[in-house]
Amino acid sequence: MYFIIKLELKAIFMDNNENSNRTNDSIKSNSISPLRRFEKSMEIDYEKWHDGIEYDIEAIRGASQQEHKAIVQILINHSPKDWRYIEALAEIKTKSAREIINSTMKDPEPDIRVAVTRYARTCNKQ
Numbered sequence: 001m002y003f004i005i006k007l008e009l010k011a012i013f014m015d016n017n018e019n020s021n022r023t024n025d026s027i028k029s030n031s032i033s034p035l036r037r038f039e040k041s042m043e044i045d046y047e048k049w050h051d052g053i054e055y056d057i058e059a060i061r062g063a064s065q066q067e068h069k070a071i072v073q074i075l076i077n078h079s080p081k082d083w084r085y086i087e088a089l090a091e092i093k094t095k096s097a098r099e100i101i102n103s104t105m106k107d108p109e110p111d112i113r114v115a116v117t118r119y120a121r122t123c124n125k126q
Contacts, residue, residue, distance in 0.1 A: 034063035035070055038088075042078065055084045060091045068092050076100065081107075083115035090119035 032040075041056035060071060072092060075085055086104065089097040101120065104112050 033067070034059040035067040038063070038067075038071055039074065042074070042084075044084075055088045057087070057091050060088060068094060068097075072097055072100070081109070081112060083111060083118070086112065086115035086119050 037056050037059035041054075041059065044053075047053075060068070063071060071088065072094070075088055078085065081104075086101060089101050101116055105116050107113055107116075
């Protein structure tokens with residue numbers, strides 16, 4: 001019975017989610033700052049972790065220089081760090097972001113070092 005109820009709830013949620021996606025897109029572009037969108041994308045739950053959902057890279061692209069500085073600070077203070085951290089820093093493409101990425105080449109966590117090699121080309125283009 002639990003399984004059936006869960007499936008029914010999931011179907012309802014998915015139907016509501018499809019209708020709200022159009023609303024969410026307009027909210028993203030109109031009322032929520034890129035900085036706030038990025039912060040919200042850092043709220044990783046089990047599904048986002050399991051499915052490998054990245055932080056909101058589009059929010060980084062739309063952010064101002066001041067917001068980029070704030071995002072770098074947020075990333076520095078955030079724990080735990082994973083590939084999303086490196087990907088976001090690589091997208092910011094500032095000197096400080098590159099320096100942080102370069103310093104993580106010696107990180108004891110292998111996933112971080114792999115992410116650095118994966119995103120380093122993107123980061124060093126500017």
